[in-house]
Amino acid sequence: MTTPRTLFEKIWDSHLVAPESASAPAILYIDLQLLHEVTSPQAFDELRARGLTVRRPDRVVATLDHSTPTLPPDADGRRPYASVEAEQQVATLERNAREFGLELHGWGSAHRGIVHVIGPELGVTQPGMTIVCGDSHTSTHGAFGALAFGIGTTEVGHVLATQCLLQRKPRTLAIHVEGELRPGVGAKDLILHVIGRIGVNGGTGHVVEYRGSTIEALSMEERMTVCNMSIEAGARAGLIAPDETTFAWLKGRERAPQGADWDRAVERWRTLRSDDGARYDAEVRIDAAAIEPSITYGTHPGMVAPLAAKVPAAANAQEQRALDYMQLEAGRPLAGTPVDIVFVGSCTNSRLPDLREAASLLRGRRIADGLRMLVVPGSEQVKLDAEREGLHDVFRAAGAEWREPGCSMCLGMNGDIGKPGQLIVSTSNRNFEGRQGPGVRTVLASPLVAAATALAGRIADPRDFAAQEAA
């Protein structure tokens, strides 16, 4: 009898070129590397300096997302880059992709977009794969039952040159979520709740597997939202076993297997679940009914509370510093705090259902006077799909800005930032000090909470606004 194995162990074992030993880490084979302009230039320089080539150009997909402007080009076709360096960084990836013969979804590609949005969308993200990218939110792809994690630029070079990585085997953490989510509670609330529960370092050294009836009931987009923020709990990767929802979502995508290959693939993918009796190094149980619409109130994603709660008292000097930075006072209600900007976007919440959710509240209404709202679709494909449904008109009619796809205000590298002291309610994943501009205060929330907040001009509960019927 074979020992029961977890999903993680199955993927890990099937990608070992060489197992680990006391003196050396394992050599892990990588099926797919995703690239973007920020964390790749120095890796290509390294290849050139050593006279190396890319071992498997067919296992690399690149795109432009972080430094790209979200305003359209001017009449002369010039794009409004934030700086000369940003433009050069984009040009560098274009040059490197040409020189090394790599697939780049750059300007003009119907598949350009945030790297973690386009991988699944194209169907290059598939169950059972090992996927890496020089980006910590690579954990997103774990929603498909792929072992996907962020790496540094040196490692990007390793994978380009050898299609392998040196890795020590991580530990496993199972997070079981059981029961039905309450009305108005979504995947973002769920993952914020999880991070609040286990802490921003609760997953350090571990690969998380999300399990249980609540997880099984989530759509693929919701699963991506959950896995995306695994890194915010310190876990490099999050995993969800593939199931019928996964297969239905992938079927027919451009790069998914077709015909008989599809059937064979699905048969193989069905084995990708943790065996009964498989052991995890740690386990956490969460009751879905206990989760409320949640937002952050501090300067890391673990400082999170139900939207309806009062600002919790600082547990220590660090938390007090965070509250001071956020200009929030313990004991005061979170709801009602005045807001300057609302951002709907990022690899956490910029897919079609996220935009539909936000639009459902905005339809036929206007955002508050003086408030600025940015809606940034995750990819060209999402943008196209949203426009086909007329969502862009809903956002524009409500007074929001409808932008070109990219990371945008999630990290503000492209110049989409707030001013010092401004409060941004953001559907992204990090509320670190200065993340959205020096001195900017960030509150993380779901697309529904973001939309309700935009309408009220203050942090608001979406349950106070009934969705408007489509006109």
Place this chain on the structure above:
Amino acid sequence: MKPLVKLHSRTVVLPFENIDTDRIVPARFLTTTERSGLGRALFHDWRYREDGSENPDFALNRPEAKGAGILVAGRNFGCGSSREHAPWALADYGIRAVLSSEIADIFRSNALKNGVLAVVVSEAEHRWLLDHPGIELAVDVAAGTIELPDGGHIRFELDAFARQCLLDGVDQLGFLLRHAEAIAAFEQAREAA
């Protein structure tokens, strides 16, 4: 990569928990396509005031911290992004070791690949180091020890492979490239299946 065998240096202390990679290198400095020169961006929004002048209250800017090569940081240092710009900035600035009671996974791996020793010490030792800024430490990478001014020692764990890479100043790509045949065999076996 410069070998790191022994390090004698003073400590500079940043006691805050969860110092994230956006703190270490703010996103607007990530447009560089180079590895070097990021020292100026290190902890930028703490080090400099809005008018661009140095913030004299920030630990790294105090006269006694100049030249300090060992950073003692609060718990969960380096959380957040996978940007290798964080250890590049530390190394460029002159920090060769980071000590904390907990260090984020990707940061630690990135740091070690760039000749920056990132190691975890026990809670009690961490507390003591936080409470004694500016002391002179002697780090011995081969022995896995940190010698304190009073002659006492702190031991630290380090992966045997990472240790050897630091001591030899070699990177890991060479090691991987030597396994080209095994990689090819693996690929063949899988593609045949």
